Amino acid sequence: xxxxxxxxxxxxxxxxxxxxxxxxxxxxxxxxxxxxxxxxxxxxxxxxxxxxxxxxxxxxxxxxxxxxxxxxxxxxxxxxxxxxxxxxxxxxxxxxxxxxxxxxxxxxxxxxxxxxxxxxxxxxxxxxxxxxxxxxxxxxxxxxxxxxxxxxxxxxxxxxxxxxxxxxxxxxxxxxxxxxxxxxxxxxxxxxxxxxxxxxxxxxxxxxxxxxxxxxxxxxxxxxxxxxxxxxxxxxxxxxxxxxxxxxxxxxxxxxxxxxxxxxxxxxxxxxxxxxxxxxxxxxxxxxxxxxxxxxxxxxxxxxxxxxxxxxxxxxxxxxxxxxxxxxxxxxxxxxxxxxxxxxxxxxxxxxxxxxxxxxxxxxxxxxxxxxxxxxxxxxxxxxxxxxxxxxxxxx
Amino acid sequence: xxxxxxxxxxxxxxxxxxxxxxxxxxxxxxxxxxxxxxxxxxxxxxxxxxxxxxxxxxxxxxxxxxxxxxxxxxxxxxxxxxxxxxxxxxxxxxxxxxxxxxxxxxxxxxxxxxxxxxxxxxxxxxxxxxxxxxxxxxxxxxxxxxxxxxxxxxxxxxxxxxxxxxxxxxxxxxxxxxxxxxxxxxxxxxxxxxxxxxxxxxxxxxxxxxxxxxxxxxxxxxxxxxxxxxxxxxxxxxxxxxxxxxxxxxxxxxxxxxxxxxxxxxxxxxxxxxxxxxxxxxxxxxxxxxxxxxxxxxxxxxxxxxxxxxxxxxxxxxxxxxxxxxxxxxxxxxxxxxxxxxxxxxxxxxxxxxxxxxxxxxxxxxxxxxxxxxxxxxxxxxxxxxxxxxxxxxxx
Numbered sequence: 001x002x003x004x005x006x007x008x009x010x011x012x013x014x015x016x017x018x019x020x021x022x023x024x025x026x027x028x029x030x031x032x033x034x035x036x037x038x039x040x041x042x043x044x045x046x047x048x049x050x051x052x053x054x055x056x057x058x059x060x061x062x063x064x065x066x067x068x069x070x071x072x073x074x075x076x077x078x079x080x081x082x083x084x085x086x087x088x089x090x091x092x093x094x095x096x097x098x099x100x101x102x103x104x105x106x107x108x109x110x111x112x113x114x115x116x117x118x119x120x121x122x123x124x125x126x127x128x129x130x131x132x133x134x135x136x137x138x139x140x141x142x143x144x145x146x147x148x149x150x151x152x153x154x155x156x157x158x159x160x161x162x163x164x165x166x167x168x169x170x171x172x173x174x175x176x177x178x179x180x181x182x183x184x185x186x187x188x189x190x191x192x193x194x195x196x197x198x199x200x201x202x203x204x205x206x207x208x209x210x211x212x213x214x215x216x217x218x219x220x221x222x223x224x225x226x227x228x229x230x231x232x233x234x235x236x237x238x239x240x241x242x243x244x245x246x247x248x249x250x251x252x253x254x255x256x257x258x259x260x261x262x263x264x265x266x267x268x269x270x271x272x273x274x275x276x277x278x279x280x281x282x283x284x285x286x287x288x289x290x291x292x293x294x295x296x297x298x299x300x301x302x303x304x305x306x307x308x309x310x311x312x313x314x315x316x317x318x319x320x321x322x323x324x325x326x327x328x329x330x331x332x333x334x335x336x337x338x339x340x341x342x343x344x345x346x347x348x349x350x351x352x353x354x355x356x357x358x359x360x361x362x363x364x365x366x367x368x369x370x371x372x373x374x375x376x377x378x379x380x381x382x383x384x385x386x387x388x389x390x391x392x393x394x395x396x
Numbered sequence: 397x398x399x400x401x402x403x404x405x406x407x408x409x410x411x412x413x414x415x416x417x418x419x420x421x422x423x424x425x426x427x428x429x430x431x432x433x434x435x436x437x438x439x440x441x442x443x444x445x446x447x448x449x450x451x452x453x454x455x456x457x458x459x460x461x462x463x464x465x466x467x468x469x470x471x472x473x474x475x476x477x478x479x480x481x482x483x484x485x486x487x488x489x490x491x492x493x494x495x496x497x498x499x500x501x502x503x504x505x506x507x508x509x510x511x512x513x514x515x516x517x518x519x520x521x522x523x524x525x526x527x528x529x530x531x532x533x534x535x536x537x538x539x540x541x542x543x544x545x546x547x548x549x550x551x552x553x554x555x556x557x558x559x560x561x562x563x564x565x566x567x568x569x570x571x572x573x574x575x576x577x578x579x580x581x582x583x584x585x586x587x588x589x590x591x592x593x594x595x596x597x598x599x600x601x602x603x604x605x606x607x608x609x610x611x612x613x614x615x616x617x618x619x620x621x622x623x624x625x626x627x628x629x630x631x632x633x634x635x636x637x638x639x640x641x642x643x644x645x646x647x648x649x650x651x652x653x654x655x656x657x658x659x660x661x662x663x664x665x666x667x668x669x670x671x672x673x674x675x676x677x678x679x680x681x682x683x684x685x686x687x688x689x690x691x692x693x694x695x696x697x698x699x700x701x702x703x704x705x706x707x708x709x710x711x712x713x714x715x716x717x718x719x720x721x722x723x724x725x726x727x728x729x730x731x732x733x734x735x736x737x738x739x740x741x742x743x744x745x746x747x748x749x750x751x752x753x754x755x756x757x758x759x760x761x762x763x764x765x766x767x768x769x770x771x772x773x774x775x776x777x778x779x780x781x782x783x784x785x786x787x788x789x790x791x792x
Contacts, residue, residue, distance in 0.1 A: 001506075001593065001649070001651060001652055002506075002559075003505055003506060003655055004504065004505060004506055004507055004508045004511075004530070005508045006504070006508070007505065007655060007658075007659075010658070010662075034458060034459045035458075037453070037454040037457065037458045040453060040454075040457045040458075042449055042453040042457070045449065045457065045670075046446060046449045046450075049445050049446075049449070049670075050442060050445075050446065053438055053441065053442045053445070054442075057433070057436060057438040058433040058436075059640075060640055061433065061436045061438070061441065061638040061639070061640040061641070062430060062431075062433045062436075062638075062639060062640055063430045063634075063639040063640070064640065097493055097642075097664040097667075097668075098664050098665055100662070100663070100664050100665045101663065101664040103662075104662060104663045104664065108400065108402070108529070109399055109400060109403065110397075110398075110399060110400055111400055112400045112401045112402070115400075126661065126662055126665070129661075129662050130662035130663075133504070133659065133662055134400070163398075197397065238459075242457040242458075242670070243457070243458060243459040243665075243669075244455075244456055244457040244458055244459070244460065244668060244669035244670045244673075245457070245668060245670050246493075246664060246665070246666070246667070246668040246669075246670075253397070255397060256397055259399055259403060262403075262406070263403075263529065265522065265525075266406075266496070266499075266500060266522055266525050266526035266529055267496070267497065267500045267526075267663065268493040268494050268496050268497045268500065268642060268664065269494055269496045269522070269639075269642070270642070271493075271642070272493075272640060272641060272642040272668045272670075272671045273639075273640035273642075274441075274445075274638070274640045274641050274642075274668075274670070274671055274674070275668045275670055275671060277640075278670070
């Protein structure tokens with residue numbers, strides 16, 4: 001069978017191969033990219049879905065508008081309002097089948113083969129593959145402890161004139177980093193100056209541990225005239241409520257939203273109305289603030305425990321910025337004291353010791369840093385985190 | 397904003413424009429392509445979703461495998477077994493976000509720009525647009541009262557050497573037709589002879605009114621050596637249980653299934669596990685046979701009522717094959733007695749009389765027959781059908 005040429009642009013994920021090793025009994029995994037199932041508000045979702053089926057069985061079970069189920073769009077617009085996004089109408093967003101589909105729709109809608117797209121180095125692995133399937137040539141913009149380096153980003157925009165720039169500015173996967181306020185404004189200025197679309201992927205922004213992060217790039221667009229027309233923002237219920245619902249959303253300028261909706265019509269017609277009606281009832285019931293408070297508290301403890309254990313067990317052989325939110329520690333092996341400096345090699349040794357994480361190299365679309373690694377603190381409790389990091393110490 | 401070149405291959409659906417007129421008060425609609433909400437087994441789905449959340453909250457709410465939720469794959473493999481498909485393992489199918497996504501994944505996996513795909517004339521509108529978005533050049537194969545004309549199909553395959561042939565052999569949208577047994581076998585022989593993939597889209601096969609239709613092309617592949625390797629089969633819960641779940645599936649040769657799974661990973665990661673676990677519990681509870689019996693009975697009555705009313709009210713100004721299943725009457729204006737012969741003109745007059753249907757021309761990828769129209773008998777009860785067809789008589 002002869003497949004489409006676009007498949008030559010992607011490879012089976014290196015991470016998938018690694019995941020096959022995770023079945024080993026007794027392994028402590030820091031490798032996942034998912035939230036802790038124990039944190040799901042099962043009772044709240046049970047009530048929400050029962051209510052959806054009782055109050056609006058037609059809406060929850062019938063075909064729905066491609067743009068999304070209106071009661072959910074209303075709830076999401078209000079939810080974004082609580083996060084500083086002004087003047088957003090329900091019509092200003094579409095519901096997507098997880099925010100992964102928002103990325104797919106952006107690719108389908110915008111990328112012609114050979115088009116350039118700038119992403120952070122490192123960035124979300126499925127973004128790289130998703131855009132490459134549409135023929136994108138990806139350009140890697142370097143980051144530091146304050147997120148993407150906007151001076152470098154400007155040079156890359158000026159040189160490559162990309163179709164768009166894709167950023168995960170808040171506790172991104174894998175970097176866990178936070179783009180600071182000054183740079184967020186700079187990104188908005190670049191959008192206007194170069195008339196370049198900025199895609200802000202924001203599945204983790206609600207998962208902050210202490211003080212709230214700076215407003216999203218979308219929320220800040222009010223302060224930079226003309227910038228709102230160059231921002232697409234992707235949100236998701238997956239990290240705070242449940243990935244299994246597959247409910248995400250995209251906010252974008254009207255013309256882009258209309259084209260993405262047309263593409264979505266032929267991708268999956270619409271997102272499950274059953275899941276959408278459940279999410280709408282959940283938000284309407286007002287349970288989200290308590291759920292967020294709980295999730296933040298638990299992840300904050302785990303992040304702290306992992307940071308402390310890493311410093312204690314691995315010392316100067318590893319460096320990282322202590323995460324202020326999200327699910328990940330992004331770390332770099334320093335090689336101090338002649339210790340292992342290669343993420344792949346370290347991952348292999350770690351598996352032998354009964355602990356898993358993901359080496360960082362695959363997260364770069366170009367110029368991978370082989371000394372990097374991603375550790376998730378989301379799914380193991382504090383005791384398992386301490387034990388797992390102790391095993392990492394042995395593996396080192 | 398500059399969009400991807402592929403968007404130039406599609407247009408906003410003509411049907412969408414028509415649907416905007418359906419808001420007119422008092423209108424009787426035969427225009428929809430959806431099942432009747434009143435037929436949804438709300439109680440059964442309520443129980444199934446509650447059970448899914450009670451018994452396996454992790455599985456129902458967490459990220460899941462891209463291939464699908466295993467308990468559902470097991471149920472679906474067994475369900476296909478009851479329909480004569482032998483030797484299907486759960487690993488032989490993937491779950492898709494409605495069968496629309498199966499079409500999208502086939503497009504993404506197989507179609508390079510300029511590739512040819514043969515479809516029936518007429519065929520499902522969203523198929524045409526979906527494949528065109530991937531750059532397919534569509535070839536139209538003519539049908540008659542026994543489905544696609546296989547002698548014509550063979551000529552087209554030999555001439556165009558298509559990437560694949562897409563058929564809706566059983567009560568298809570819009571034709572409502574049934575490919576007979578002899579032609580089904582001929583299609584399988586053509587698949588082997590020309591080493592050409594046949595895509596069998598089968599969302600309506602369970603909706604038969606009296607005797608069961610011939611086995612699916614997939615089920616018949618046992619009888620034609622070597623043909624199973626050239627069949628992809630798309631199924632769906634949408635027409636028999638609930639479209640809102642967005643649960644479909646695709647059965648295909650292993651290599652194609654693996655590539656489609658990779659594409660799905662970057663399309664939406666996986667189909668809602670919440671919807672999948674609900675569907676799995678529903679099938680496990682054994683409610684499907686009773687639901688199917690009920691749905692078949694109601695639609696059979698409506699189909700009969702519509703057929704009789706059409707013959708009575710429109711007489712020889714219209715011709716059609718009485719449907720033996722599905723949701724649609726596909727009809728042709730004959731112009732007898734100097735009556736209107738154009739489907740678009742008739743649709744405009746019908747709206748004025750308070751009744752809506754869809755003109756047939758947009759369902760053809762080439763050489764549209766302007767005299768055709770599609771009438772759905774699914775969502776109006778018998779009295780409304782009779783009143784609606786009487787209005788059609790006036791409009792004529």
